[in-house]
Amino acid sequence: MSGNHASSPVAAQVRHVEALLEERGLLDPHEIDERIDALAAGGTPANGAALVARAWVDPAFRERLLADGNAAIAELGFSMGGALQEQKLTVMANDADEHHVVVCTLCSCYPIALLGPSPGWYKSEAYRSRVVREPRAVLREFGLELPASTRITVWDASAESRYLVLPRRPEDTEGRSEEELAGLVTRKGLIGTAAV
Amino acid sequence: MTDRFAPGDRVRTRIADPTHHTRLPRYARGARGEVVSTAGHHPLADERARGLASDPRAVYHVRFAASDLFGAGDHAVVVELWEDYLEPDGSPS
Missing domain, CATH: 3.90.330.10 (Nitrile hydratase alpha /Thiocyanate hydrolase gamma)
Structure with missing residues (x-):
């Protein structure tokens, strides 16, 4: 399983988990963006x-x-x-x-x-x-x-x-x-x- | 844990197509190549992707002749591979 995951079920699962984490207050909606910004800074x-x-x-x-x-x-x-x-x-x-x-x-x-x-x-x-x-x-x-x-x-x-x-x-x-x-x-x- | 391979060693990559995530690209499966250098020690991506505990183990830069990968081409491809993906290539090519 080494293909592109952009539209795969795994990607959908990740988006779903992300939404749940935000909904339950475990993840700040901006946190992932901040991590990505830090990586690219x-x-x-x-x-x-x-x-x-x-x-x-x-x-x-x-x-x-x-x-x-x-x-x-x-x-x-x-x-x-x-x-x-x-x-x-x-x-x-x-x-x-x-x-x-x-x-x-x-x-x-x-x-x-x-x-x-x-x-x-x-x-x-x-x-x-x-x-x-x-x-x-x-x-x-x-x-x-x-x-x-x-x-x-x-x-x-x-x-x-x-x-x-x-x-x-x-x-x-x-x-x-x-x-x-x-x-x-x-x-x-x-x-x-x-x-x- | 000592590294299983050293620069200059001839190796052969695994053939199996696992059902889980792996970093052994399909085009480099079942291929013969040569270890160029050790590229550090890292937990196995296949195990980390499944949430399993994984000890760091050697990762190598392995050089393949394009003709050995694709049956054609005069270039070389260097792929970074965990030692789990490799076995010694003792048999004549």
């Missing part, structure tokens, strides 16, 4: 972009980010601790030989603290079912044509870890400030459906 793709820019200008930080994502992002004041427990962050670096792309095939697991709420396409049945099977074709539809020599690795974020892609630094960006570099990084680049 401060989450925006600008956070992920700041991490990438720092990794581009600071090779030692890049190494720390790839070795232990949770410890490294704390250096910039970020945390994966918004949920009930801290989530493990794994960062994968793209290079000429290998390109990484992230999906959650079971639902929509996503590093909200670093990227904000996920885009609609990330949660779509089409993306979730197709990118694990034919990533090269899906990336092409996103406008990303990879050389045949570049291997693709798809990361299925369906369990406890969350993933962030470290894109390759674009050429001709020597001398740009960290802030300018961060401005080049897109949400799609951080998920792996764009080059940067």
Whole structure:
């Protein structure tokens, strides 16, 4: 039973239980929204972009980010601790030989603290079912044509870890400030459906 | 409790389709792969979803060749899997 639960009997049961809890005064109607807001608080793709820019200008930080994502992002004041427990962050670096792309095939697991709420396409049945099977074709539809020599690795974020892609630094960006570099990084680049 | 697997180990995933919640995606069932790394220790989602007590146990990043999952494709897929979903792959592939 690993399909989409949005309209399943389980989802209906959850809504029913939620209504009963509110009716009996066990749950404040705003409590769930507050928890969701707390989880998403401060989450925006600008956070992920700041991490990438720092990794581009600071090779030692890049190494720390790839070795232990949770410890490294704390250096910039970020945390994966918004949920009930801290989530493990794994960062994968793209290079000429290998390109990484992230999906959650079971639902929509996503590093909200670093990227904000996920885009609609990330949660779509089409993306979730197709990118694990034919990533090269899906990336092409996103406008990303990879050389045949570049291997693709798809990361299925369906369990406890969350993933962030470290894109390759674009050429001709020597001398740009960290802030300018961060401005080049897109949400799609951080998920792996764009080059940067 | 010691981890059952280590990076580099060849593993095979369970085939059974449980009636309860699981985090072993259907496309990765009965497949051969290789443990890339240990991704921490967590209670088993299948047990937590049913309200059962569950001790933390190792979760692994397991890399599969697309051709082993789908019969086609030159890419790789890394899935995070609890050790309960895995058995050693001793047989020749």
